[in-house]
Amino acid sequence: xxxxxxxxxxxxxxxxxxxxxxxxxxxxxxxxxxxxxxxxxxxxxxxxxxxxxxxxxxxxxxxxxxxxxxxxxxxxxxxxxxxxxxxxxxxxxxxxxxxxxxxxxxxxxxxxxxxxxxxxxxxxxxxxxxxxxxxxxxxxxxxxxxxxxxxxxxxxxxxxxxxxxxxxxxxxxxxxxxxxxxxxxxxxxxxxxxxxxxxxxxxxxxxxxxxx
Numbered sequence: 232x233x234x235x236x237x238x239x240x241x242x243x244x245x246x247x248x249x250x251x252x253x254x255x256x257x258x259x260x261x262x263x264x265x266x267x268x269x270x271x272x273x274x275x276x277x278x279x280x281x282x283x284x285x286x287x288x289x290x291x292x293x294x295x296x297x298x299x300x301x302x303x304x305x306x307x308x309x310x311x312x313x314x315x316x317x318x319x320x321x322x323x324x325x326x327x328x329x330x331x332x333x334x335x336x337x338x339x340x341x342x343x344x345x346x347x348x349x350x351x352x353x354x355x356x357x358x359x360x361x362x363x364x365x366x367x368x369x370x371x372x373x374x375x376x377x378x379x380x381x382x383x384x385x386x387x388x389x390x391x392x393x394x395x396x397x398x399x400x401x402x403x404x405x406x407x408x409x410x411x412x413x414x415x416x417x418x419x420x421x422x423x424x425x426x427x428x429x430x431x432x433x434x435x436x437x438x439x440x441x442x443x
Contacts, residue, residue: 236376237353243372247361283413284344288337296321339399344410346384350377351414355421360428
C-alpha cells in the first residue's frame with residue numbers, strides 16, 4: 232500500500248525524448264505481466280533489495296551479540312518463555328522480553344530497508360531510457376508521494392502504541408542509512424544500463440531484454 236502512491240504518480244511523468252521513435256506495442260508479446268518484467272523486478276531489483284534487508288537484520292542481531300553462526304537452529308530456545316538466560320557470543324544472558332525486543336528491532340530494520348530501497352527504485356523507474364539527470368525531478372506528484380510514503384513509515388516506527396501494534400520499535404538513524412549505499416549502487420548500475428541502451432539505439436538487444 233505504501234508504494235501505490237508513487238506508482239500512480241509515475242503516470243504524471245513527462246514523456247521521454249525518443250517516445251515517438253519506439254515501435255508500437257505487440258499485443259501477443261508485450262503484456263502487463265511478462266518474462267521481461269519478472270526478470271527486472273525480481274531477478275535484478277528484488278534479489279538485491281532482499282539481500283540488503285537481510286544484511287541489515289543480521290547486522291543488528293550480530294551487533295548485540297548473536298553472530299550469524301549462532302542464529303541458525305536457535306529458534307526453539309529463542310521463542311521459549313521459560314528461558315531467561317540465553318547466552319550470546321559475549322556470554323551476555325538474554326531474557327525472553329529482551330530477545331523479542333531485539334527481534335522486533337531487526338524486523339523493523341528489515342521493513343525500513345525495503346522501503347528505502349523501493350523509494351530509490353521509484354526514482355529509477357521514472358524513465359525507460361533517459362538518465363535521471365536528463366529527466367530531472369520535475370514531477371512534483373511523484374516527489375510528494377515519496378515524501379508522504381516515508382512519513383507514513385516514520386510515524387509507524389516512532390509513534391507510541393501505534394508502533395507496538397505493528398511490532399515495530401524506534402531505531403537509530405544509522406540503521407536507516409545502511410541501505411543507502413546499496414541503493415546508490417543499484418542506481419548507478421541502472422544509469423549505466425540506460426546510457427548503454429541509448430548508445431545502442433532503438434530496438435537493440437538490451438532494450439528488448441530490459442524494458443518492461
